[in-house]
Amino acid sequence: MASKNDSQLNSVIGDGSIFEGKFYINGSLEIDGRFEGDIRTKEHLIVGETGKVKTDISAKRVTVGGTVIGNIEADEEVSLLSTGRVLGNIKAPKVNIEDGVVVEGEISISGGQRKGIRNIIEESYQAGPQLEEVIKKEKEEAQKKVPSQDA
DSSP, rough: OOOTOOTHHHHOOOOOOEEEEEESSSSEEESEEEEEEEEEESSSEEEEETTTEEEOOEEEEESSEEEEEEEEEEEEEEEEEEEEESOOOOEEEEEEEEHHHHHHEEEETOOOSOOOOHHHHHHHHHSOOOOOHHHHHHHHHHHHHOOOOOO
């Protein structure tokens, strides 16, 4: 987890604090209390071990050590710490998951690719030999091995 001395960390919702509403921030934010509403940051959002967040999250990087109810989308990466709990979908180029994490939702990892993940996977699956080609080749090889009846 990022330290509170992180040079980009410029806001904290402390343990025991409750924030409801809209919070738009220029910089990074650590939530150790309870947050419900709308949050936007272009930097790092950290949900500390005591943090409880109910919103969709969109940030450059997201670290979850507490509880998040909502979807998470990150431009660079999502890190789920061992104490992290997420109820929602996660979408990022890179996702780090420690042992002990609990997640219910879809996780979509793009690996930094620009085109759709589904297309990348389907193209990868289609590459290489196809079953029909393998069967045809095996039949051709079997026919070569069969002795000619004219001999």
